[in-house]
Amino acid sequence: MTTRFRLHLENGRLRNELFHLTHEQWTQAAARHPDLAKQIDVSVGWDGDILENALQDADAMLAGPIDRPKIIQAKKLKWLHTTGAGVDHLLPLDWLPEQITVTNSSGIHGDKTEDFISMALLMLHNKMPQILANQTNKIWDMIHEFNIRGKTATVIGFGDVGQAAGLGAKRLGMKVIAVTRSGTAQPLADETISVSQLDTVLPRTDYLIVAAPLTADTRGLITDARIALLPKGAGLINIGRSPIVDYDAVVKHLASKQLDGAILDVFDKEPLDQSSPLWTTPNLLVTPHISCDAPDYTQRVLDCWFANFAKFITTGQLDNKVNRQLGY
Known part of the structure; x- marks a missing residue:
């Protein structure tokens, strides 16, 4: 120059x-x-x-x-x-x-995201939200779970953050379904679909990971009806943006046991207001927007x-x- x-x-x-x-x-x-x-x-x-x-x-x-x-x-x-x-x-x-x-x-953000997702998946799969609540209430309840290997994680958004999330699941021996705008095959995923096909894979999704950017197309993507399509006892993790997911629906489906657990890392207003019911929702872990940042x-x-x-x-x-x- x-x-x-x-x-x-x-x-x-x-x-x-x-x-x-x-x-x-x-x-x-x-x-x-x-x-x-x-x-x-x-x-x-x-x-x-x-x-x-x-x-x-x-x-x-x-x-x-x-x-x-x-x-x-x-x-x-x-x-x-x-x-x-x-x-x-x-x-x-x-x-x-x-x-x-x-x-x-x-x-x-890749390496930190990969670690966070592996941790989050293992915590949900091994019922750590329930175990932490039991510790607070001094309840001795021996909860046993099978290995996570072979379970299916569907990752919405497969850019750099989504790919890192996919790697975090793959390292645990999980099957990964990538959901992208176009549906173009992703080498890191076992299966790739377009957003328009999302409803077809939700019934066989054990863990739904939201890693998409917030756009006009992704806003409100994960609705009450879509959460209801997940198998009973599924888990949900959001590291994308909060307006993509209906958090009221998450609370509802946790209460009904449709969702077994959830980890939310992003919120409309940050820090999350102390009056938010998310703080005290059973089987929900709130993390303060730390999933991707070292x-x-x-x-x-x-x-x-x-x-x-x-x-x-x-x-x-x-x-x-x-x-x-x-x-x-």
Whole structure:
């Protein structure tokens, strides 16, 4: 590159510090990519304190919080990279100027997601929600269960997070059914279907794992009626987005024993309100949106961005591009 590249890192102080893009975090990542970092002038902002000035000459922005009006006015900005994989907070993308390409951090969550899903499946299969409740109530009830090997996990959404979830199930010897928009065969899955065929596999699904992004098509996908199609005693895990699943229906089907257990990691409002009935629903485990995020999360984000920057300056192309029409 003959001219220096301008990057702005934007933060929100109310976000968990795990996701903060600080000068110190940048310095650590830059030390791993010295040849690339020396071509970049970087600024770091908090809650919009320098955003307007920074966007006057920024070529790219790496951000958690998004100030739409200021981005619309950023005439030089060509590249917006999000710190997460989901971009539902930006949808629909009709507000975004055409010259701006959006990329996400898909691909950085895999190993943590795989571990979490293996853990979650084993906890549900071995009745740990019931056992934890029994411990709280000082009840000695010897619950025995067969091995999980051979059970079927249906994974809704088979992008990077969904594939990692599938691997978490496969490592336990489970059969994996992948549910994708197109139904194109997935090498990691034993079977692949399109979303339109979902109802045909639910009756033979022992564990339903939701790992899809939130889009107009996935919102409200897992309804009361669809949960009722699962075999009695099935389990449900949501690591995607909460509006994909009817949580009232989850509570209802846990009470009726249609669902044997559930683990929910994502919620409409986070932190989950203390008055929410989900906290005290029997056989339901609430996890605080931790399924995909490791302690070195920000370094993973920055490594992802540096890899994309390297591709950009050599080919003019970018990986992890978000499709404006599909929303992911």
